[in-house]
Amino acid sequence: MFASCADPSQLEGLAWLMCYLTTGKHMLFYGSFFVVLLLMVITAPVALLFGFGGALAARSRVAPLRWFGKGYTAMVRGVPDIVFFLFVPIALDQGLEYLRHLWACPPSDAPVWSNNEFNVCAAAKLPLSSSPQIWHEAYGFTLAVIAFAIVFGAFAANVLYGAMQAVPRAQLETAEAYGMTHRQVTRRILIPQMWTYALPGLSNLWMILIKATPLLFLLGVEDIVYWARELGSTKSAIYDYPHPDWRVWYFLGLLAFYLGMTKLSESVLSRITARLSRGQATMAGEAQRKQAGGAGA
Amino acid sequence: MKTLILTASALAFSAGFAMADTIRMGTEGAYPPYNFIDDKGEVAGFEREVGDELCKRAELTCEWVTNEWDSIIPNLLSGNYDTIIAGMSITDERMETIDFTQNYFPPAxxxxxxxxxxxxxxxxxxxxxxxxxxxxxxxxxxxxxxxxxxxxxxxxxxxxxxxxxxxxxxxxxxxxxxxxxxxxxxxxxxLGGGIGVGLRKSDTELKDKLNAAITSMKEDGSINALITKYFGEEAKTF
CATH class of the missing domain: 3.40.190.10 (Periplasmic binding protein-like II)
Structure with missing residues (x-):
C-alpha cells in the first residue's frame, strides 16, 4: 500500500505493524465487514416481508393460502437451519442452471444429473465461468440473502402471527361495529396495533441474525470470521509478514465488533419500542400516558 | 433482489460465449507451500505457479477460486469450478467419485x-x-x-x-x-500416488489437455524447478 512497505523484512515495530495492517489481504478483511453489514441490512427487510406474507397467509380465510402459510412456518421452523443454508442455495443454483440449460444449451442426450455430477453446458452456467469474479461473488451473496430470508422469514411469520392474535378482540369488534370490512379491520386496526406485540420477538430475531452471519462462509461468501481465521493463523517465512498463531487477537476484534453491534441495536430497538407503545392499550402505553399526564398536572 | 439476479444473469449472458474455455481452478488456500492466500489476498504457492503454467501450455484461461477443504469435492461435482488443484493425493477412494490427471508432484x-x-x-x-x-x-x-x-x-x-x-x-x-x-x-x-489435478469424470477433454501439459512440464524439467523452489533442494523430483 505504502512505498515504505516494499520490503517488509527490513521493517520493525510500529512501521511493520502499520504495513502489516494495510496489506491487500487486510483490506479484504475490512471489506468483509461491509459485506456482513450489507447482508443484515438487506436480509432484515426481506425476511420481514416474507414473515408478513407468511403471517397474513396463515390468517387467511382462503384455505389453500392458510395451508401454505402454516406449512411454510412449520417446515422451516422444524428443519435445522444449517440444512436449509446448505440446501436452499444449492437447490436454487442447480434449479436456475437447469432452466437455463433447457433454454440456452444445444439439445443433447447427456443427462444433467448423473453419477453425482451436475452437468450443464458452458452457456447455462450461472454466472458464466468466464464472467469476472465479482459476478460470482454477487451471485453467491444473493443466494445467501435468499436462504437467510427464507429461514428468518419463517420465524418472523410466527412472531407476527402471534402478535396479530394478541391484539385485543374488543378492538377488532369495535371496528366491525363501525361497519368496516374484514380487509379494513386488518389494515386499519390489526396491523397498526400488532407491532408493539411483535417487537420483542422481532428484536430477538434481529439479534440472532447479527450472530448468524458467520454462516455466510458455509455458503461460500468470505465473511469476517473466515478472514479472521485466515489472517490469524500461523504464517511461516513463505509469507511477507510471518507471525505465530494470532487468531486470538483477531477473534477479540470480532468480539468487540459483535458486542458493539448488539449495543447499538439495543438502543435503537428500545427507542422503537417506546415509539410503538405510545397510545397503546398495553402496560407500557399506559405507563407513558400516566407519566405524560403527571407532568402536565 | 430479483432484479439483481436478472441483471447479473443478463450481464453474464451477454458477456459472451466467446470465451467458453475459461477454467475455474478450485483450491483450498490454506496449505502452504502448496497453496495459500498471500499478503495481497491472492492465491499463491507451488500449485498456483504449476496451475498457471499448465493453463498457458493447454491454452486455457484460468480463474482461481478458493473453497473449504471439507466441501471441495462436492462443489467440483456440482460444477462450481472445474478442477481441484489443492495438494490432493491420488487415491483409489477418491477415484470412485472424481478423476485425476497424472501426478504433478511425486508421492511425498x-x-x-x-x-x-x-x-x-x-x-x-x-x-x-x-x-x-x-x-x-x-x-x-x-x-x-x-x-x-x-x-x-x-x-x-x-x-x-x-x-x-x-x-x-x-x-x-x-x-x-x-x-x-x-x-x-x-x-x-x-502415502498416496502423488498429487494430481482432480476433475469431473465426464470432463475427459480437459483431462487430456492437462495431461499433455503436465507431460511437457515434466519433460522440460520446469516442474522439477518449481518443486525445488518451493520444497528445497532435498525434495523428491521427477
Missing part, C-alpha cells in the same frame, strides 16, 4: 510432528478431515482427532489436546524449522 512423505521426539504415536493423533493422513491414522490404531484445517491440527498438539499431528511432511516443515517448539517424531510414511 507424510510425517508425525510433536512436542517431543518420544511422543506416543499410538495415543491421540490429530489430522485434517478427509485427508489420506486421517485415513492412515484411523487404520494405525491410534485415536484420530480430526480438524477442518492444518492450522487447527497443529494448535491441538500445541495445547496438549493431541500427542502428535500427522500430515504432509512439506506442509509441517515450516512449523519445525521456524518455531523451534515442534520436532519430528517416528519415521516418515510414504
Amino acid at each position: 512423505a507424510s510425517a508425525y510432528m510433536a512436542l517431543s521426539a518420544e511422543a506416543d504415536l499410538m495415543g491421540v493423533v490429530a489430522a485434517q478431515t478427509g485427508t489420506i493422513q486421517a485415513d492412515y491414522v484411523a487404520k494405525s490404531g491410534a485415536t484420530l482427532l480430526e480438524f477442518a484445517t492444518l492450522d487447527d491440527t497443529v494448535a491441538a498438539v500445541k495445547n496438549g489436546e493431541a500427542d502428535a499431528v500427522f500430515a504432509d511432511k512439506d506442509a509441517l516443515a515450516p512449523f519445525v524449522t521456524d518455531g523451534g517448539e515442534f520436532v519430528w517424531s517416528g519415521d516418515d510414511v510414504p
Whole structure:
C-alpha cells in the first residue's frame, strides 16, 4: 500500500505493524465487514416481508393460502437451519442452471444429473465461468440473502402471527361495529396495533441474525470470521509478514465488533419500542400516558 | 433482489460465449507451500505457479477460486469450478467419485510432528478431515482427532489436546524449522500416488489437455524447478 512497505523484512515495530495492517489481504478483511453489514441490512427487510406474507397467509380465510402459510412456518421452523443454508442455495443454483440449460444449451442426450455430477453446458452456467469474479461473488451473496430470508422469514411469520392474535378482540369488534370490512379491520386496526406485540420477538430475531452471519462462509461468501481465521493463523517465512498463531487477537476484534453491534441495536430497538407503545392499550402505553399526564398536572 | 439476479444473469449472458474455455481452478488456500492466500489476498504457492503454467501450455484461461477443504469435492461435482488443484493425493477412494490427471508432484512423505521426539504415536493423533493422513491414522490404531484445517491440527498438539499431528511432511516443515517448539517424531510414511489435478469424470477433454501439459512440464524439467523452489533442494523430483 505504502512505498515504505516494499520490503517488509527490513521493517520493525510500529512501521511493520502499520504495513502489516494495510496489506491487500487486510483490506479484504475490512471489506468483509461491509459485506456482513450489507447482508443484515438487506436480509432484515426481506425476511420481514416474507414473515408478513407468511403471517397474513396463515390468517387467511382462503384455505389453500392458510395451508401454505402454516406449512411454510412449520417446515422451516422444524428443519435445522444449517440444512436449509446448505440446501436452499444449492437447490436454487442447480434449479436456475437447469432452466437455463433447457433454454440456452444445444439439445443433447447427456443427462444433467448423473453419477453425482451436475452437468450443464458452458452457456447455462450461472454466472458464466468466464464472467469476472465479482459476478460470482454477487451471485453467491444473493443466494445467501435468499436462504437467510427464507429461514428468518419463517420465524418472523410466527412472531407476527402471534402478535396479530394478541391484539385485543374488543378492538377488532369495535371496528366491525363501525361497519368496516374484514380487509379494513386488518389494515386499519390489526396491523397498526400488532407491532408493539411483535417487537420483542422481532428484536430477538434481529439479534440472532447479527450472530448468524458467520454462516455466510458455509455458503461460500468470505465473511469476517473466515478472514479472521485466515489472517490469524500461523504464517511461516513463505509469507511477507510471518507471525505465530494470532487468531486470538483477531477473534477479540470480532468480539468487540459483535458486542458493539448488539449495543447499538439495543438502543435503537428500545427507542422503537417506546415509539410503538405510545397510545397503546398495553402496560407500557399506559405507563407513558400516566407519566405524560403527571407532568402536565 | 430479483432484479439483481436478472441483471447479473443478463450481464453474464451477454458477456459472451466467446470465451467458453475459461477454467475455474478450485483450491483450498490454506496449505502452504502448496497453496495459500498471500499478503495481497491472492492465491499463491507451488500449485498456483504449476496451475498457471499448465493453463498457458493447454491454452486455457484460468480463474482461481478458493473453497473449504471439507466441501471441495462436492462443489467440483456440482460444477462450481472445474478442477481441484489443492495438494490432493491420488487415491483409489477418491477415484470412485472424481478423476485425476497424472501426478504433478511425486508421492511425498507424510510425517508425525510433536512436542517431543518420544511422543506416543499410538495415543491421540490429530489430522485434517478427509485427508489420506486421517485415513492412515484411523487404520494405525491410534485415536484420530480430526480438524477442518492444518492450522487447527497443529494448535491441538500445541495445547496438549493431541500427542502428535500427522500430515504432509512439506506442509509441517515450516512449523519445525521456524518455531523451534515442534520436532519430528517416528519415521516418515510414504502415502498416496502423488498429487494430481482432480476433475469431473465426464470432463475427459480437459483431462487430456492437462495431461499433455503436465507431460511437457515434466519433460522440460520446469516442474522439477518449481518443486525445488518451493520444497528445497532435498525434495523428491521427477
